[in-house]
Amino acid sequence: xxxxxxxxxxxxxxxxxxxxxxxxxxxxxxxxxxxxxxxxxxxxxxxxxxxxxxxxxxxxxxxxxxxxxxxxxxxxxxxxxxxxxxxxxxxxxxxxxxxxxxxxxxxxxxxx
Amino acid sequence: xxxxxxxxxxxxxxxxxxxxxxxxxxxxxxxxxxxxxxxxxxxxxxxxxxxxxxxxxxxxxxxxxxxxxxxxxxxxxxxxxxxxxxxxxxxxxxxxxxxxxxxxxxxxxxxxx
Numbered sequence: 001x002x003x004x005x006x007x008x009x010x011x012x013x014x015x016x017x018x019x020x021x022x023x024x025x026x027x028x029x030x031x032x033x034x035x036x037x038x039x040x041x042x043x044x045x046x047x048x049x050x051x052x053x054x055x056x057x058x059x060x061x062x063x064x065x066x067x068x069x070x071x072x073x074x075x076x077x078x079x080x081x082x083x084x085x086x087x088x089x090x091x092x093x094x095x096x097x098x099x100x101x102x103x104x105x106x107x108x109x110x111x112x
Numbered sequence: 113x114x115x116x117x118x119x120x121x122x123x124x125x126x127x128x129x130x131x132x133x134x135x136x137x138x139x140x141x142x143x144x145x146x147x148x149x150x151x152x153x154x155x156x157x158x159x160x161x162x163x164x165x166x167x168x169x170x171x172x173x174x175x176x177x178x179x180x181x182x183x184x185x186x187x188x189x190x191x192x193x194x195x196x197x198x199x200x201x202x203x204x205x206x207x208x209x210x211x212x213x214x215x216x217x218x219x220x221x222x223x224x225x
Contacts, residue, residue, distance in 0.1 A: 032211050043116075043202055043216040051211045089155070091214070099170070100214065102155040 002027045004092055006103035013080055014111050021075040021106045023090035028068045030092050035064050035075050038087045038105065047088075048075070080110045115139070118203050118217040126225055131190040133220050135203030141215075142208035144186035146170075146178065148199040149219075155202065161186055162208070193224045 003026045013019050023033070032051050036044040048057045048064040050073065056065040063076040073090060087107045091100040119134035135144065145160040147170075157170030159178040167178050175197060179187045186205075190197055203217045 034213055036216075041219070041221070043118075043218040044204075044214075046213045046215060049211070049213040091155075093214075099157060099160065104152075104154045 002030075002092055002094070002101040004090060004101050004103040006088075006090060006106050008106060009104065010107045010109075012109040012111065015080060015082060017080050017110075018076070018078050019080055019108070021077070021088050021108070023073040023075070023103055025071045025073075025092045025101070027092075027094075028071050029094060030068065031094050032092075033064075033066055033073050034091045034093065034100070035062075035073075036089045036091065038089060044089065077108075080108075082110045082112050084108060085110050116203055116205055116215050116217040118201075118220050120220050121218060122221045122223075124223045124225060125190075125193050127193060127195060129190075129193045131193050131222070131224075133188040133190075133201055133203075133222070135186045135188070135205075135217055136184050137186075137205040137215070138184065139205070139207070139215075140183065141205040142183075143206045144180065145204040145206075145214070146176075146186065146188045147202045147204065148172070149202055150199050158188065195224050198222060198224045 005024045034049045035047045050066040061078040066073045087105040089105040091102045093100040115138045117136045146158045147155045161167045161180040177189045201220045204214045206214045
């Protein structure tokens with residue numbers, strides 16, 4: 001059974017700092033890994049999707065990497081802003097039907 | 113942009129009632145999912161559907177059923193609501209194929225009294 005772990009559970013940084021969020025998974029037989037952002041009381045917003053054959057994806061200040069052999073993914077946020085404050089979740093997906101296993105998330109607070 | 117719309121943001125129902133949660137997507141996606149999200153337990157898959165009239169159980173299907181009569185609509189049904197079904201319910205959709213992102217609705221905060 002796939003297990004997904006995100007450490008730390010919470011992170012607080014000053015504005016402008018570069019930071020890395022971690023996601024670990026136990027079964028490397030994945031099709032893709034997706035990073036989401038969730039604001040309080042809201043649904044999930046897709047940030048980046050990395051296919052199993054890819055090593056990284058970039059969107060603006062965000063860069064996600066994938067190392068299947070070690071079962072790890074990182075989300076790098078450059079020059080953090082208060083508006084980046086949210087919970088960040090990773091999800092590992094396998095199979096045509098697209099079932100995903102989610103981590104519990106890292107709650108990020110960026111202080112002005 | 114993909115739009116996944118859940119019919120209610122907040123819903124309050126009583127124990128024993130039959131409850132319907134509706135989800136509609138506007139991008140002709142094949143796959144649709146229902147999750148619930150609880151503090152300390154994360155997101156857990158209740159049911160999913162990969163085609164009209166098709167459904168598969170997720171990790172926690174007990175006490176729930178689903179209906180998908182049209183491609184764009186996926187309904188979650190609580191047959192007889194209980195207090196332990198108080199939760200945030202999230203609907204998601206994705207096109208067919210393995211390497212497409214999931215898109216989520218804004219969620220329904222359901223309280224069972």
